[in-house]
Protein backbone atom coordinates (compact mmCIF):
# COMPACT_ATOMS: atom_id res chain seq x y z
CA UNK A 1 0.00 0.00 0.00
CA UNK A 2 1.46 3.35 -1.05
CA UNK A 3 0.27 6.72 0.24
CA UNK A 4 1.85 9.86 -1.14
CA UNK A 5 2.13 13.39 0.19
CA UNK A 6 3.65 16.32 -1.76
CA UNK A 7 7.10 15.69 -0.26
CA UNK A 8 6.97 12.11 1.05
CA UNK A 9 5.83 8.65 0.02
CA UNK A 10 4.76 6.13 2.66
CA UNK A 11 4.92 2.45 1.74
CA UNK A 12 3.30 -0.29 3.84
CA UNK A 13 4.14 -3.95 3.27
CA UNK A 14 1.90 -6.36 5.14
CA UNK A 15 3.07 -9.90 5.90
CA UNK A 16 0.81 -12.68 7.07
CA UNK A 17 1.84 -14.12 10.45
CA UNK A 18 1.85 -17.90 10.78
CA UNK A 19 -0.28 -17.50 13.89
CA UNK A 20 -1.82 -14.51 15.71
CA UNK A 21 0.02 -13.03 18.69
CA UNK A 22 -2.59 -12.80 21.45
CA UNK A 23 -2.23 -10.55 24.51
CA UNK A 24 -0.58 -10.85 27.07
CA UNK A 25 2.00 -12.21 24.62
CA UNK A 26 3.67 -9.32 22.77
CA UNK A 27 6.28 -9.27 20.02
CA UNK A 28 8.81 -6.54 19.32
CA UNK A 29 11.04 -6.46 16.26
CA UNK A 30 14.55 -5.07 15.75
CA UNK A 31 15.98 -3.18 12.76
CA UNK A 32 17.74 -6.43 11.84
CA UNK A 33 14.38 -8.27 11.78
CA UNK A 34 13.03 -5.61 9.42
CA UNK A 35 16.13 -5.89 7.23
CA UNK A 36 15.78 -9.66 6.95
CA UNK A 37 12.07 -9.50 6.13
CA UNK A 38 12.61 -6.75 3.54
CA UNK A 39 15.20 -9.00 1.90
CA UNK A 40 12.53 -11.67 1.31
CA UNK A 41 10.52 -9.31 -0.90
CA UNK A 42 13.42 -7.31 -2.36
CA UNK A 43 12.90 -8.72 -5.86
CA UNK A 44 9.18 -7.86 -5.96
CA UNK A 45 8.27 -5.09 -8.42
CA UNK A 46 6.52 -2.09 -6.86
CA UNK A 47 5.76 -0.68 -10.31
CA UNK A 48 7.07 -1.15 -13.87
CA UNK A 49 10.45 0.44 -13.13
CA UNK A 50 11.12 -0.16 -9.41
CA UNK A 51 11.82 -3.19 -7.24
CA UNK A 52 10.95 -3.16 -3.54
CA UNK A 53 14.62 -3.73 -2.70
CA UNK A 54 15.56 -0.48 -4.48
CA UNK A 55 12.83 1.40 -2.63
CA UNK A 56 14.01 -0.09 0.67
CA UNK A 57 17.57 1.15 0.10
CA UNK A 58 16.28 4.71 -0.39
CA UNK A 59 14.10 4.78 2.75
CA UNK A 60 14.32 7.62 5.23
CA UNK A 61 13.17 5.37 8.02
CA UNK A 62 11.24 2.15 8.52
CA UNK A 63 9.90 0.02 11.32
CA UNK A 64 8.43 -3.43 11.66
CA UNK A 65 5.40 -3.79 13.93
CA UNK A 66 2.52 -6.18 14.41
CA UNK A 67 -0.83 -5.04 13.06
CA UNK A 68 -3.06 -5.14 16.12
CA UNK A 69 -6.79 -5.04 16.68
CA UNK A 70 -9.38 -5.52 19.40
CA UNK A 71 -12.34 -3.80 21.09
CA UNK A 72 -12.38 -3.93 24.89
CA UNK A 73 -15.51 -5.09 26.73
CA UNK A 74 -15.23 -2.37 29.38
CA UNK A 75 -14.02 1.17 28.64
CA UNK A 76 -14.33 2.86 32.01
CA UNK A 77 -13.67 2.46 35.73
CA UNK A 78 -14.68 5.03 38.35
CA UNK A 79 -13.77 8.46 37.00
CA UNK A 80 -11.43 7.01 34.37
CA UNK A 81 -12.61 6.46 30.80
CA UNK A 82 -10.79 5.19 27.69
CA UNK A 83 -11.04 6.41 24.11
CA UNK A 84 -9.08 5.91 20.92
CA UNK A 85 -6.75 2.96 20.39
CA UNK A 86 -6.77 2.23 24.14
CA UNK A 87 -10.44 1.18 23.83
CA UNK A 88 -10.75 0.16 20.19
CA UNK A 89 -7.81 -0.70 17.98
CA UNK A 90 -8.38 -1.53 14.34
CA UNK A 91 -5.96 -2.65 11.62
CA UNK A 92 -4.52 0.16 9.53
CA UNK A 93 -5.64 -0.76 6.05
CA UNK A 94 -8.89 1.23 5.90
CA UNK A 95 -7.46 4.28 7.67
CA UNK A 96 -10.26 4.32 10.23
CA UNK A 97 -8.25 4.14 13.48
CA UNK A 98 -7.51 7.83 14.05
CA UNK A 99 -10.83 8.95 12.63
CA UNK A 100 -12.77 6.57 14.89
CA UNK A 101 -10.73 7.77 17.87
CA UNK A 102 -11.82 11.35 17.20
CA UNK A 103 -15.44 10.19 16.79
CA UNK A 104 -15.36 8.46 20.16
CA UNK A 105 -14.09 11.63 21.82
CA UNK A 106 -16.89 13.56 20.10
CA UNK A 107 -19.52 11.11 21.43
CA UNK A 108 -18.05 11.32 24.94
CA UNK A 109 -17.83 15.14 24.93
CA UNK A 110 -21.41 15.54 23.71
CA UNK A 111 -22.75 13.36 26.50
CA UNK A 112 -20.60 15.00 29.18
CA UNK A 113 -21.61 18.48 28.03
CA UNK A 114 -25.30 17.60 28.07
CA UNK A 115 -25.00 16.27 31.66
CA UNK A 116 -23.05 19.36 32.78
CA UNK A 117 -25.72 21.64 31.28
CA UNK A 118 -28.62 19.70 32.81
CA UNK A 119 -26.93 19.57 36.26
CA UNK A 120 -25.89 23.24 36.02
CA UNK A 121 -22.63 22.21 37.74
CA UNK A 122 -19.10 21.85 36.43
CA UNK A 123 -18.40 18.79 38.57
CA UNK A 124 -20.36 15.58 38.08
CA UNK A 125 -20.95 12.93 40.76
CA UNK A 126 -19.37 9.49 40.38
CA UNK A 127 -22.75 7.86 39.71
CA UNK A 128 -23.59 10.41 36.99
CA UNK A 129 -20.18 9.95 35.40
CA UNK A 130 -20.54 6.17 35.43
CA UNK A 131 -23.94 6.48 33.73
CA UNK A 132 -22.46 8.83 31.08
CA UNK A 133 -19.49 6.52 30.48
CA UNK A 134 -21.77 3.48 30.20
CA UNK A 135 -23.99 5.23 27.69
CA UNK A 136 -20.93 6.48 25.72
CA UNK A 137 -19.56 2.93 25.55
CA UNK A 138 -22.97 1.55 24.54
CA UNK A 139 -23.14 4.06 21.69
CA UNK A 140 -19.63 3.37 20.35
CA UNK A 141 -19.07 -0.33 21.07
CA UNK A 142 -21.11 -1.86 18.23
CA UNK A 143 -19.91 0.58 15.52
CA UNK A 144 -16.29 -0.04 16.58
CA UNK A 145 -16.75 -3.83 16.42
CA UNK A 146 -18.16 -3.44 12.92
CA UNK A 147 -15.27 -1.16 11.84
CA UNK A 148 -12.75 -3.55 13.42
CA UNK A 149 -14.18 -6.51 11.49
CA UNK A 150 -14.33 -4.58 8.21
CA UNK A 151 -10.73 -3.38 8.66
CA UNK A 152 -9.60 -6.90 9.50
CA UNK A 153 -11.35 -8.25 6.41
CA UNK A 154 -9.54 -5.63 4.31
CA UNK A 155 -6.23 -6.71 5.87
CA UNK A 156 -7.04 -10.36 5.13
CA UNK A 157 -7.78 -9.48 1.51
CA UNK A 158 -4.48 -7.60 1.15
CA UNK A 159 -2.51 -10.50 2.63
CA UNK A 160 -4.39 -13.28 0.77
CA UNK A 161 -5.11 -14.82 4.15
CA UNK A 162 -6.76 -18.00 2.83
CA UNK A 163 -7.08 -19.54 -0.66
CA UNK A 164 -10.73 -18.41 -0.77
CA UNK A 165 -9.81 -14.85 0.17
CA UNK A 166 -7.00 -14.88 -2.39
CA UNK A 167 -9.57 -15.91 -5.02
CA UNK A 168 -11.80 -13.05 -3.91
CA UNK A 169 -8.90 -10.56 -3.83
CA UNK A 170 -7.48 -11.42 -7.24
CA UNK A 171 -10.48 -12.29 -9.37
CA UNK A 172 -13.70 -11.03 -7.77
CA UNK A 173 -12.76 -7.81 -5.96
CA UNK A 174 -11.39 -6.08 -9.11
CA UNK A 175 -14.77 -6.67 -10.81
CA UNK A 176 -16.87 -5.05 -8.07
CA UNK A 177 -18.42 -1.74 -9.12
CA UNK A 178 -16.09 1.24 -8.61
CA UNK A 179 -18.55 2.69 -6.11
CA UNK A 180 -18.66 -0.40 -3.88
CA UNK A 181 -15.87 0.60 -1.48
CA UNK A 182 -16.82 4.28 -1.53
CA UNK A 183 -20.39 3.37 -0.60
CA UNK A 184 -19.23 1.19 2.30
CA UNK A 185 -16.91 3.90 3.63
CA UNK A 186 -19.53 6.60 3.12
CA UNK A 187 -22.13 4.70 5.17
CA UNK A 188 -19.72 4.64 8.12
CA UNK A 189 -18.54 8.24 7.76
CA UNK A 190 -21.95 9.86 7.39
CA UNK A 191 -23.29 8.04 10.48
CA UNK A 192 -20.48 9.44 12.66
CA UNK A 193 -21.33 11.39 15.84
CA UNK A 194 -21.18 15.20 15.89
CA UNK A 195 -20.49 17.65 18.69
CA UNK A 196 -24.12 18.40 19.66
CA UNK A 197 -23.21 21.67 21.35
CA UNK A 198 -21.44 23.32 18.41
CA UNK A 199 -23.63 25.25 15.99
CA UNK A 200 -23.24 23.75 12.50
CA UNK A 201 -25.13 26.45 10.59
CA UNK A 202 -22.10 28.19 9.12
CA UNK A 203 -19.92 25.08 9.00
CA UNK A 204 -18.58 24.24 5.52
CA UNK A 205 -20.45 21.30 3.99
CA UNK A 206 -18.65 18.33 2.40
CA UNK A 207 -19.92 16.38 -0.59
CA UNK A 208 -21.51 13.80 1.69
CA UNK A 209 -24.42 14.80 3.94
CA UNK A 210 -24.52 13.57 7.56
CA UNK A 211 -27.01 10.74 7.99
CA UNK A 212 -29.34 12.85 10.11
CA UNK A 213 -29.22 15.67 7.54
CA UNK A 214 -29.61 13.48 4.47
CA UNK A 215 -31.76 14.99 1.79
CA UNK A 216 -33.20 13.46 -1.34
CA UNK A 217 -30.80 15.59 -3.40
CA UNK A 218 -28.21 13.16 -4.76
CA UNK A 219 -26.82 15.57 -7.33
CA UNK A 220 -23.36 15.43 -5.78
CA UNK A 221 -23.19 11.63 -5.68
CA UNK A 222 -21.52 11.38 -9.07
CA UNK A 223 -18.64 13.55 -7.76
CA UNK A 224 -17.73 10.81 -5.27
CA UNK A 225 -16.55 8.60 -8.12
Ligand SMILES: Cc1cc2nc3c(=O)[nH]c(=O)nc-3n(C[C@H](O)[C@H](O)[C@H](O)COP(=O)(O)OP(=O)(O)OC[C@H]3O[C@@H](n4cnc5c(N)ncnc54)[C@H](O)[C@@H]3O)c2cc1C
Pocket residue numbers: 083084085086092094095096097098099100101
Ligand atom coordinates in the same frame (compact mmCIF):
# COMPACT_ATOMS: atom_id res chain seq x y z
C1 LIG B 1 1.11 2.80 10.17
C2 LIG B 1 -0.21 3.39 10.62
C3 LIG B 1 -1.00 4.08 9.71
C4 LIG B 1 -2.21 4.65 10.12
N1 LIG B 1 -2.99 5.33 9.20
C5 LIG B 1 -4.14 5.90 9.61
C6 LIG B 1 -4.94 6.66 8.69
O1 LIG B 1 -4.63 6.81 7.52
N2 LIG B 1 -6.12 7.19 9.15
C7 LIG B 1 -6.52 7.05 10.44
O2 LIG B 1 -7.59 7.57 10.81
N3 LIG B 1 -5.77 6.33 11.33
C8 LIG B 1 -4.61 5.77 10.95
N4 LIG B 1 -3.84 5.07 11.85
C9 LIG B 1 -4.34 4.88 13.21
C10 LIG B 1 -4.07 6.09 14.10
O3 LIG B 1 -2.69 6.44 14.05
C11 LIG B 1 -4.45 5.73 15.55
O4 LIG B 1 -5.75 5.18 15.55
C12 LIG B 1 -4.43 6.96 16.44
O5 LIG B 1 -3.14 7.52 16.47
C13 LIG B 1 -4.89 6.60 17.86
O6 LIG B 1 -4.78 7.75 18.65
P1 LIG B 1 -4.69 7.59 20.22
O7 LIG B 1 -4.56 9.00 20.74
O8 LIG B 1 -5.82 6.77 20.71
O9 LIG B 1 -3.38 6.76 20.52
P2 LIG B 1 -1.87 7.13 20.17
O10 LIG B 1 -1.78 8.00 18.95
O11 LIG B 1 -1.15 5.81 20.18
O12 LIG B 1 -1.42 8.00 21.41
C14 LIG B 1 -1.10 7.42 22.64
C15 LIG B 1 0.02 8.24 23.23
O13 LIG B 1 0.23 7.81 24.58
C16 LIG B 1 1.64 7.72 24.81
N5 LIG B 1 1.84 6.78 25.91
C17 LIG B 1 1.77 5.45 25.91
N6 LIG B 1 2.02 4.94 27.13
C18 LIG B 1 2.25 6.00 27.94
C19 LIG B 1 2.55 6.14 29.32
N7 LIG B 1 2.66 5.07 30.12
N8 LIG B 1 2.72 7.39 29.81
C20 LIG B 1 2.58 8.48 29.01
N9 LIG B 1 2.29 8.41 27.69
C21 LIG B 1 2.13 7.17 27.17
C22 LIG B 1 2.21 7.23 23.49
O14 LIG B 1 3.57 7.53 23.37
C23 LIG B 1 1.36 8.03 22.49
O15 LIG B 1 1.91 9.29 22.19
C24 LIG B 1 -2.63 4.49 11.46
C25 LIG B 1 -1.82 3.79 12.38
C26 LIG B 1 -0.62 3.24 11.97
C27 LIG B 1 0.22 2.49 12.98
